[in-house]
Amino acid sequence: xxxxxxxxxxxxxxxxxxxxxxxxxxxxxxGLFWYQQHAGEAPTFLSYNVLDxxxxxxxxxxxxxxxxxxxxxxxxxxxxxxSASYLCAxxxxxxxxxxxxxxxxxxxxxx
Amino acid sequence: EAQVTQNPRxxxxxxxxxxxxxxxxxMNHEYMSWYRQDPxxxxxxxxxxxxxxxxxxxxxxxxxxxSRKEKRNFPLILESPSPNQTSLYFCASSFRGxxxxxxxxxxxxxxxxxx
Numbered sequence: 001x002x003x004x005x006x007x008x009x010x011x012x013x014x015x016x017x018x019x020x021x022x023x024x025x026x027x028x029x030x031g032l033f034w035y036q037q038h039a040g041e042a043p044t045f046l047s048y049n050v051l052d053x054x055x056x057x058x059x060x061x062x063x064x065x066x067x068x069x070x071x072x073x074x075x076x077x078x079x080x081x082x083s084a085s086y087l088c089a090x091x092x093x094x095x096x097x098x099x100x101x102x103x104x105x106x107x108x109x110x111x
Numbered sequence: 112e113a114q115v116t117q118n119p120r121x122x123x124x125x126x127x128x129x130x131x132x133x134x135x136x137x138m139n140h141e142y143m144s145w146y147r148q149d150p151x152x153x154x155x156x157x158x159x160x161x162x163x164x165x166x167x168x169x170x171x172x173x174x175x176x177x178s179r180k181e182k183r184n185f186p187l188i189l190e191s192p193s194p195n196q197t198s199l200y201f202c203a204s205s206f207r208g209x210x211x212x213x214x215x216x217x218x219x220x221x222x223x224x225x226x
Contacts, residue, residue, distance in 0.1 A: 031212075033215075035215075041220075042218060042219055042220055043154070043201070043215070045214040045216075048214070089154075098156065098159065098167075099144070099156055099215070100156070100170065101154040103152065103153035104153055
């Protein structure tokens with residue numbers, strides 16, 4: 001089966017750095033994704049990791065350790081508009097399009 | 112403009128009355144999926160399709176049907192809706208790019224209430 005865990009809620013201050021963790025246990029692994037979802041809107045793609053290490057994309061970075069079943073999303077220089085839910089998703093080995101999502105982490109950025 | 116469209120955006124219906132939620136993408140993507148999103152449960156995949164006439168069950172397929180007769184369309188069919196299918200539904204499309212990256216482009220969502 002698949003089990004993906006992330007904290008339910010986090011709060012951070014504008015301008016700060018926040019790390020959102022995701023741990024997973026899946027029957028197979030073929031890539032990990034992070035999505036951002038603002039309230040009432042559709043998720044939008046943030047990052048993708050399939051090999052161990054850090055992927056950096058502007059203010060956002062994502063890290064993966066396959067041996068530990070662990071990923072984190074790092075958001076730097078937080079802005080108020082970063083208040084959103086952040087969804088961790090794992091693609092298993094079965095198919096090109098079989099994604100399993102965590103329940104999401106609701107991030108609130110305060111002034 | 113590249114996009115995924117869903118219709119209707121909001122629907123209130125009654126138990127047992129068949130309904131279809133349409134999904135269309137204009138990006139020529141091979142892959143399409145349907146998800147439902149419920150509080151505390153996150154996004155769960157219902158069905159996915161890897162190409163025309165190729166569909167497979169996701170995590171929660173019971174009570175749903177899909178078809179993929181054309182590349183651009185992937186309708187979700189509820190033959191006999193029940194209250195436990197009240198949810199927010201998202202359609203998504205993607206293609207497999209370099210390194211196995213397939214970015215999912217999500218539609219705006221359909222909020223369904225079954226009374």
